[in-house]
Amino acid sequence: MKDMTNLDAFEVGFDIPAKPGMDEADIQTPCLVLDLDALERNIRKMGDYAKAHDMRHRVHGKMHKSVDVAKLQERLGGAVGVCCQKVSEAEVFVRGGIRDVLVSNQVRDPAKIDRLARLPKLGSRIIVCVDDLDNVAELSAAAVKHGTQIEVFVEIDCGAGRCGVTTTPEVVEIAKAVEAAPNLKFAGIQAYQGAMQHLDSYEARKEKLDIAIAMVKDAVDGLKAVGITCELVSGGGTGSYYFESNSGVYNELQCGSYAFMDADYGRILDKDGNRIDQGEWENAFFILTSVMSHAKPDKAIVDAGLKAQSVDSGLPVVFGRDDVEYVKCSDEHGVVMDPKGVLKVNDKLRLVPGHCDPTANVHDWYVGVRNGKVECVWPVSARGRAY
Amino acid sequence: MKDMTNLDAFEVGFDIPAKPGMDEADIQTPCLVLDLDALERNIRKMGDYAKAHDMRHRVHGKMHKSVDVAKLQERLGGAVGVCCQKVSEAEVFVRGGIRDVLVSNQVRDPAKIDRLARLPKLGSRIIVCVDDLDNVAELSAAAVKHGTQIEVFVEIDCGAGRCGVTTTPEVVEIAKAVEAAPNLKFAGIQAYQGAMQHLDSYEARKEKLDIAIAMVKDAVDGLKAVGITCELVSGGGTGSYYFESNSGVYNELQCGSYAFMDADYGRILDKDGNRIDQGEWENAFFILTSVMSHAKPDKAIVDAGLKAQSVDSGLPVVFGRDDVEYVKCSDEHGVVMDPKGVLKVNDKLRLVPGHCDPTANVHDWYVGVRNGKVECVWPVSARGRAY
Numbered sequence: 001m002k003d004m005t006n007l008d009a010f011e012v013g014f015d016i017p018a019k020p021g022m023d024e025a026d027i028q029t030p031c032l033v034l035d036l037d038a039l040e041r042n043i044r045k046m047g048d049y050a051k052a053h054d055m056r057h058r059v060h061g062k063m064h065k066s067v068d069v070a071k072l073q074e075r076l077g078g079a080v081g082v083c084c085q086k087v088s089e090a091e092v093f094v095r096g097g098i099r100d101v102l103v104s105n106q107v108r109d110p111a112k113i114d115r116l117a118r119l120p121k122l123g124s125r126i127i128v129c130v131d132d133l134d135n136v137a138e139l140s141a142a143a144v145k146h147g148t149q150i151e152v153f154v155e156i157d158c159g160a161g162r163c164g165v166t167t168t169p170e171v172v173e174i175a176k177a178v179e180a181a182p183n184l185k186f187a188g189i190q191a192y193q194g195a196m197q198h199l200d201s202y203e204a205r206k207e208k209l210d211i212a213i214a215m216v217k218d219a220v221d222g223l224k225a226v227g228i229t230c231e232l233v234s235g236g237g238t239g240s241y242y243f244e245s246n247s248g249v250y251n252e253l254q255c256g257s258y259a260f261m262d263a264d265y266g267r268i269l270d271k272d273g274n275r276i277d278q279g280e281w282e283n284a285f286f287i288l289t290s291v292m293s294h295a296k297p298d299k300a301i302v303d304a305g306l307k308a309q310s311v312d313s314g315l316p317v318v319f320g321r322d323d324v325e326y327v328k329c330s331d332e333h334g335v336v337m338d339p340k341g342v343l344k345v346n347d348k349l350r351l352v353p354g355h356c357d358p359t360a361n362v363h364d365w366y367v368g369v370r371n372g373k374v375e376c377v378w379p380v381s382a383r384g385r386a387y
Numbered sequence: 388m389k390d391m392t393n394l395d396a397f398e399v400g401f402d403i404p405a406k407p408g409m410d411e412a413d414i415q416t417p418c419l420v421l422d423l424d425a426l427e428r429n430i431r432k433m434g435d436y437a438k439a440h441d442m443r444h445r446v447h448g449k450m451h452k453s454v455d456v457a458k459l460q461e462r463l464g465g466a467v468g469v470c471c472q473k474v475s476e477a478e479v480f481v482r483g484g485i486r487d488v489l490v491s492n493q494v495r496d497p498a499k500i501d502r503l504a505r506l507p508k509l510g511s512r513i514i515v516c517v518d519d520l521d522n523v524a525e526l527s528a529a530a531v532k533h534g535t536q537i538e539v540f541v542e543i544d545c546g547a548g549r550c551g552v553t554t555t556p557e558v559v560e561i562a563k564a565v566e567a568a569p570n571l572k573f574a575g576i577q578a579y580q581g582a583m584q585h586l587d588s589y590e591a592r593k594e595k596l597d598i599a600i601a602m603v604k605d606a607v608d609g610l611k612a613v614g615i616t617c618e619l620v621s622g623g624g625t626g627s628y629y630f631e632s633n634s635g636v637y638n639e640l641q642c643g644s645y646a647f648m649d650a651d652y653g654r655i656l657d658k659d660g661n662r663i664d665q666g667e668w669e670n671a672f673f674i675l676t677s678v679m680s681h682a683k684p685d686k687a688i689v690d691a692g693l694k695a696q697s698v699d700s701g702l703p704v705v706f707g708r709d710d711v712e713y714v715k716c717s718d719e720h721g722v723v724m725d726p727k728g729v730l731k732v733n734d735k736l737r738l739v740p741g742h743c744d745p746t747a748n749v750h751d752w753y754v755g756v757r758n759g760k761v762e763c764v765w766p767v768s769a770r771g772r773a774y
Binding site for chain 2: 012013014017026028029030031062085086087088091105106107108109110111112115131132134157160161162163164165166194290291292293294295296299301303304306307308310311312329330331332333335345346355357358361362363364383384385386387
């Protein structure tokens with residue numbers, strides 16, 4: 001983890017890409033830039049939506065891995081806490097002061113279970129997902145050992161095809177075991193349909209979510225039939241939150257990407273057939289890159305390649321420009337076609353990355369800008385926290 | 388950068404994935420594992436080859452970003468120093484004690500040029516690539532300002548289609564300007580054919596390299612005609628080093644991936660039609676991952692997804708197993724098809740990543756193992772050093 005005790009000694013370009021007060025033009029590239037105005041508008045908008053629909057919003061901290069962004073989401077967007085995917089991320093958020101943390105994932109390694117069971121001692125509510133009866137006993141034993149309480153969501157695989165059980169009897173069986181296990185508390189259901197979030201068509205997404213909602217309703221009813229109440233039914237992403245909010249069964253959202261946006265999410269369409277990055281959400285998250293060679297007249301070579309982003313969901317898009325195009329990515333270089341030769345060496349471009357989550361995870365810092373000035377430099381607090 | 392002053396306080400799982408002395412079975416996943424025996428054999432083998440062919444070997448430090456690996460390459464493989472792609476990487480290697488460092492890339496940002504010009508004060512030879520006359524004056528002014536000497540390679544684009552000039556007159560013009568510029572020294576030619584390294588067929592690679600070698604010979608002759616000698620002619624990768632070594636014009640190699648190997652490089656074929664990871668080089672670099680859910684009988688979900696690797700060159704391959712297959716990758720999960728149900732929760736697998744360079748760059752640590760024990764935990768010293 002960064003030594004934050006001596007921040008002033010950090011050298012721009014070696015340790016950090018920028019310092020507060022600096023002109024945006026002087027930022028060292030490639031690095032992540034947050035448009036703070038756009039970020040704040042996105043956060044307020046989703047917060048207002050959740051409030052209007054009487055939904056809790058547990059923001060997905062795995063997207064940004066940042067304590068600072070999570071706290072902004074609490075302050076401006078009324079977020080109730082975070083979810084994250086790894087015990088090491090939960091440790092970062094708890095130590096950073098987030099008081100309600102869900103590990104929206106299975107934790108099976110004995111050492112990880114032990115670490116998870118210690119976390120409530122730091123004063124936060126800790127919830128974890130379970131999809132296997134054996135795991136109930138493992139979690140219970142660790143919580144007893146540390147004298148803590150771990151809360152449990154039973155995870156339903158409602159279409160992602162990864163972790164999670166797929167039938168109501170399995171949900172009921174695990175929930176009953178949780179209720180019977182010392183130092184565990186059944187807190188509800190995790191049902192995030194991840195696979196549908198990126199389907200372009202609103203109707204195609206709705207179709208998938210209708211199936212998920214039916215599964216979740218059946219499980220909630222099945223639990224009720226044996227006297228078990230779900231305090232929380234949690235799920236929903238940037239491509240689906242309106243479905244969960246109007247389902248009558250979910251009461252907690254888990255959106256992440258809405259705050260930053262990316263090129264892949266931006267392409268999906270809303271109810272009216274408009275791209276969601278053309279009105280619903282703003283691009284607030286960019287890779288700032290510089291032209292470093294223009295030895296060929298129609299090609300600018302920029303300094304952001306595979307080590308400045310993840311291209312799993314496609315190449316980045318040059319923000320606000322249709323005269324140039326990022327067409328190729330190698331380890332440290334990007335090739336930007338510049339047919340009219342409008343770019344010069346040291347020109348800076350903002351790239352909208354294909355996929356925000358794994359792109360944020362490559363960087364150590366967010367540089368927050370407003371009105372052409374660097375306002376803040378925030379660590380990607382849980383960067384690399386994969387274990 | 389990691390605070391290394393208090394390493395013993397690092398907590399396994401939160402700060403680091405393992406500690407020296409630990410059993411391999413107790414390593415926290417996902418993390419990078421180096422098979423130290425295989426790594427050392429690869430390093431010695433390439434070192435012996437370079438020596439036998441009277442070639443300098445400037446290892447590509449951008450691949451591993453590790454001072455520890457670079458020093459092992461100096462000690463066991465006779466490496467003369469490193470090349471790297473970023474000023475921030477050069478700063479890490481110089482501060483780490485590497486005495487001959489080439490930034491095999493263009494440096495154009497004024498602040499970066501200033502940092503580069505300060506580096507020779509720390510006692511290392513510093514070389515940088517140039518493909519633009521304007522850059523000569525910029526570098527010279529910075530070196531004069533700091534009272535240092537920067538050495539310069541003129542970069543020839545011999546097929547990668549990125550940075551570099553493409554004609555001998557351009558090479559000669561820039562070299563002359565370097566020779567005339569205060570505090571700069573012309574040191575030779577950079578000519579790395581990156582685009583051909585991953586062509587499967589040996590003959591296809593040879594064809595591309597023959598073109599590159601012809602370009603480089605022409606440039607060296609053109610320089611000689613105006614009285615300029617190339618001390619170094621540098622290039623060559625894991626898919627081509629035998630061509631450069633036998634070219635009669637190159638005298639320095641820049642191989643990187645040979646030391647670690649990856650799935651994409653492993654698939655290319657040697658002269659005899661054998662995969663290069665089946666004899667020429669050994670897989671020494673793995674992502675260690677654990678099964679974290681097996682709720683479906685034929686599918687194991689593992690804990691290494693997009694945040695533990697780069698999939699730009701394809702999905703990882705499960706090492707030493709043909710009964711299971713990694714078929715899908717999301718942010719924190721991998722789906723491993725397990726048709727016979729042989730895997731159990733907490734089983735560990737070694738994955739050979741598609742592409743070693745950007746995969747190493749996602750992690751903070753290398754866990755070095757030998758005979759089932761953790762022998763060392765090395766920082767990925769220049770991780771995230773992209774600026």
